[in-house]
Amino acid sequence: MTTRTTSFTTALRFVLAAHVRNRLALFLAVAFPLVWIFLTRTYGYHVTLHFQVFPAGGYINADNNRTMQLNSAMNAVTVTTGFMTFMETLKSGPLDRRLVLAGYRRHHLMAAKVAALLVIAAALAAYTVLLLRLSFHQEQMGALALAFFTANAAFGGIGIMLGTLLRGELEGFFAIIMTSIIDNGLQNPGMNPPADQPGLRLLPLHGPSQAAWASAFTEAWPGAYAVRGLVWFALTATAGLLIFNRRTRSHHRPRPHSTSARLPAQAPGSGAAAGTVAGARPAHERIEAHPAAGPGGDSEPGTGPAANTGTAGAERARTWPPAGPQGDGTHETIATQDRQTAAMLCSGNPLPGLRRHNAAPNSQSGTPEKQSGYTAKTLERDIGLLYPVLPHPATARDLMTTVRTESLLPHSTRRLQQRLHTGLIAPVRETVEHGGRRWRPTLAAAVAEALGADSRPYGPLWAACELLHTGSLIIDDIQDQAPLRRGRPCTHLVHGSATAINAGTAAYFAMHRAIQHALPEDPRLRSTVYEVYLDALQAAHCGQALDLQGHHEEMTSALETGDTRVLKQLVTVTHRLKSGVPVGAAFRIAAVVATASVPQCEAVAALGEAVGTAYQITDDIADLRCVSRQGTATKRVAEDLLNAKVTYPLVHALARLPHDEACRLWHQVRSGLDPDDAVRAARRITECGALETCADEADRMVHDAWAQASAVLPQSPATESLGRICAEALRSRVA
Known part of the structure; x- marks a missing residue:
């Protein structure tokens, strides 16, 4: 079609x-x-x-x-x-x-x-x-x-x-x-x-x-x-x-635009670049920086976070991501585009100067399912076990837990199964089937394999991690009043808010049935997995609470004092709670079922938190341009700005812009932008170099966590594969 x-x-x-x-x-x-x-x-x-x-x-x-x-x-x-x-x-x-x-x-x-x-x-x-x-x-x-x-x-x-x-x-x-x-x-x-x-x-x-x-x-x-x-x-x-x-229609008048493939980088100290930060390192240099480099990238060797990880870990950390086929498409440079209408932005011309992470990596690049023994087909099977395409008696029994239906008439039983499928399963399945990279379950399975375990028997656990993410997207779209998810109308617009809230929340409990399928005879292990998962759920809701409240007071205070440290720390904590901890929990569950040591569990959980947090930062970057798949936009441009959210790029932009312009921009965002004004604001944030700074921090965050994790993981092809998939997750721009 x-x-x-x-x-x-x-x-x-x-x-x-x-x-x-x-x-x-x-x-x-x-x-x-x-x-x-x-x-x-x-x-x-x-x-x-x-x-x-x-x-x-x-x-x-x-x-x-x-x-x-x-x-x-x-x-x-x-x-x-x-x-x-x-x-x-x-x-x-x-x-x-x-x-x-x-x-x-x-x-x-x-x-x-x-x-x-x-x-x-x-x-x-x-x-x-x-x-x-x-x-x-x-x-x-x-x-x-x-x-x-x-x-x-x-x-x-x-x-x-x-x-x-x-x-x-x-x-x-x-x-x-x-x-x-x-x-x-x-x-x-x-x-x-x-x-x-x-x-x-x-x-x-x-x-x-x-x-x-x-x-x-x-x-x-x-x-x-x-x-x-x-x-x-x-x-x-x-x-x-x-x-x-x-x-x-958009009310902007197009201006003559350049078609150059890449804006030239400015020399260090020459001021803000039109499309890239002054003196910013190219993407391949950022990703292969020495692990000991501090925030400025000029720390002495042996003094950074990887200094205590041992010789083997430091050696592996120097080649982040781990050696392997990466292809030619690690980053795609976006052509300069001065046409200011959102329609043009969504037709494949993102904001100027932003290096776009590929949604579809080069064919030479190792895809997650090829790098891990846990394939996309296996994941689809495990998702179908918990959330089948068609109504299934076993699924209805699992959903209703202690309620028995033996005394019901056959027609009543069939109607009950159909109603539960329509109200709980179908809305979530539609979102799952509309795309997404599904890197979370692939990474969790890769962690188990890096630790020497066979990930396939625990497939329902990895599927439950993806369903948790899907349910959170459905709820998040309602709270943000978003129109699009993965290029399609959001679940609440198709099924109604009431059904979407119920179905999205019910997806959080998929892990309960997954544990019953994957860990049926080990009460102690099941208890540990439950504890890790519930901790992640609680942390994610804390992060969402902070995100919904916003950081408006801290933003105003930062503009008045010129000190953005408190603001940035709160935004980072919000991202870590909302996005980092759930990924870290998936990694920890994988380590637990693989019977890993305590240092290994802690290291891979920290790696998961770093990957999840960094991915949220790159999602903030992607919000300022139109993410598209097969020519169809997967989300609105500058949706966070339209919702007056304080994000990583906005924090860095207000620190870079002249004070008067920064105050004026924040006042506009806080007062409410229309879509055209949001596009203009996104363009200005991009031009000041904030996106490059955010990308550097996301890369460095995962780089440092990998240095710690690689020091305690066995040296094996599975470990190298885990590192490549972590890097691949940051390239994916379909949330």
């Missing part, structure tokens, strides 16, 4: 899901035509009407009660269709703008709305004609359904147009209701005997109404009149597209 088709189908599923969640509209769609037809059939007076029907070529006689039923049914379904499309278009407006800024094409989003409208129009037309059939006989049911379909399409188009044009719900409701009432009233020969006047032929429902009279009371084919409603549909949908295009 092509990227364009995938983009359209994803948008279509989202629009249909939004319609399904509009319960009031669904209730009106079912009840309104039924009640309206019943009331007019019961209380409408019976008298013969003589009026002109153009498709029949002259005047016909028809019972007033039946014409009122047709007219009332058309009023009910057109109001309902217009209401549904108006509400969906209005409510999704802010999200649509974000999706466009993230790289989704406008015509894909609008085509999805139109396709959903046609589905709704067809369903309501079929339902209404069936209700009318139960009331009285019509000569041509198919033609009558076509007439109602085109009427629904016409008012659905009006709903889309009003949804893109108006700002409030009340104005839209009033416009749709009054348009339908006036139009239907003027077309009804019982209420308006001169309903065949030329001026009325310009109204949206003239053609569909004429087609309905002809279909119900004559054998004349009314196709030409029925399709007149599609003209109104085409006009209003096109108007909606034009308004939608104007509302979602």
